[in-house]
Amino acid sequence: xxxxxxxxxxxxxxxxxxxxxxxxxxxxxxxxxxxxxxxxxxxxxxxxxxxxxxxxxxxxxxxxxxxxxxxxxxxxxxxxxxxxxxxxxxxxxxxxxxxxxxxxxxxxxxxxxxxxxxxxxxxxxxxxxxxxxxxxxxxxxxxxxxxxxxxxxxxxxxxxxxxxx
Amino acid sequence: xxxxxxxxxxxxxxxxxxxxxxxxxxxxxxxxxxxxxxxxxxxxxxxxxxxxxxxxxxxxxxxxxxxxxxxxxxxxxxxxxxxxxxxxxxxxxxxxxxxxxxxxxxxxxxx
Numbered sequence: 001x002x003x004x005x006x007x008x009x010x011x012x013x014x015x016x017x018x019x020x021x022x023x024x025x026x027x028x029x030x031x032x033x034x035x036x037x038x039x040x041x042x043x044x045x046x047x048x049x050x051x052x053x054x055x056x057x058x059x060x061x062x063x064x065x066x067x068x069x070x071x072x073x074x075x076x077x078x079x080x081x082x083x084x085x086x087x088x089x090x091x092x093x094x095x096x097x098x099x100x101x102x103x104x105x106x107x108x109x110x111x112x113x114x115x116x117x118x119x120x121x122x123x124x125x126x127x128x129x130x131x132x133x134x135x136x137x138x139x140x141x142x143x144x145x146x147x148x149x150x151x152x153x154x155x156x157x158x159x160x161x162x163x164x165x
Numbered sequence: 166x167x168x169x170x171x172x173x174x175x176x177x178x179x180x181x182x183x184x185x186x187x188x189x190x191x192x193x194x195x196x197x198x199x200x201x202x203x204x205x206x207x208x209x210x211x212x213x214x215x216x217x218x219x220x221x222x223x224x225x226x227x228x229x230x231x232x233x234x235x236x237x238x239x240x241x242x243x244x245x246x247x248x249x250x251x252x253x254x255x256x257x258x259x260x261x262x263x264x265x266x267x268x269x270x271x272x273x274x275x276x
Contacts, residue, residue: 004273063234070239073247090233111267127250130236145260148249151241153232160249165256165264 001103002050003057005112008037012046015056021095023134029061029092036061042092045116047109057100060109061092062116065130087124088158089117091131118164128158178227191219 006012016030036042042063049055066085080086094109117129131147132155133139139149139157147157195203207217238246256264 003271005271006273065234065236067246068235068237069243069246070237071243073244073251076247076250085235088236092233107263107266108271111264112272114264115267115269115272128246145263146254146257148245150236150238151245152239153236156236158246158249160253162253163256163260165260 001057001100001105003047003105003108004050004053005045005047005109008033008044008046008059012056015046015048015054019056019059019095020098021058022098022101023095026093026095030059033061036063045109045112047096047105047112056097058094058096058105058109060094060113062113063090063092064088064126065090067127067130087126088128088130089120089126089161091117091129093134114164118161121161126161128160129164130156130158132156 013034016033019027019030021027033042033044037044042061044059044061046056047058049057065088067088068083068085072080072082091113094106094113096105096109114129120126131142133142134155139155142157142159143149145159146163147159150156150158203218204214207214210217212220
């Protein structure tokens with residue numbers, strides 16, 4: 001199914017209330033969507049059906065995060081003070097409404113997010129994109145595209161920004 | 166009411182908590198084995214189950230909220246992360262194929 005991805009706006013408010021992806025906590029995130037966006041704490045993108053733009057089919061949310069490393073090899077150690085935190089981009093989630101599962105919508109949301117994230121390092125220094133996989137299937141999906149899993153948190157994956165196509 | 170938990174730093178949370186007189190009920194179903202372990206651990210900590218559960222869940226919530234904005238790499242994770250940054254290998258084949266399927270008319274930004 002063809003979708004359109006739009007930055008969250010007032011026109012979406014009625015759709016947010018009826019969105020059900022099957023995981024309650026992911027639906028509940030939308031309760032805070034306008035607040036997060038208003039305070040520049042996140043950018044939220046709403047996917048709607050291209051043929052009927054009042055039908056919300058999914059969403060994703062993105063914000064910046066910090067990565068701190070206990071040890072840093074050269075050449076990084078010569079450019080950063082010990083304990084320095086550097087920027088990364090965190091994808092909060094990719095969510096698809098239950099009625100639209102298994103139609104490739106999640107993959108298109110993933111493409112849309114990567115396209116946006118790829119533009120960020122052109123404007124400001126940022127290392128990687130980070131996300132948390134909800135389950136093993138999701139983790140395998142991300143790993144196919146080069147994401148690596150943390151040893152200390154096996155749900156969390158990262159990809160250096162230069163590995164986004 | 167709009168939740169503002171995502172905006173709170175630890176100090177603010179402690180202050181808010183100390184001023185709150187009212188408490189609200191939260192109920193959840195748990196497996197018998199989980200219940201036994203929780204009750205045992207609560208008893209061993211010298212607190213009642215309800216307090217033990219709410220404190221543990223609240224700590225987990227704060228960790229989750231922090232973890233969305235911050236990640237710390239140590240040991241092997243740091244080594245592997247910097248190795249990945251340094252090798253500048255570029256997108257892999259699957260990534261290139263994925264993004265070849267990107268249709269820019271999908272994103273309606275100026276709307």
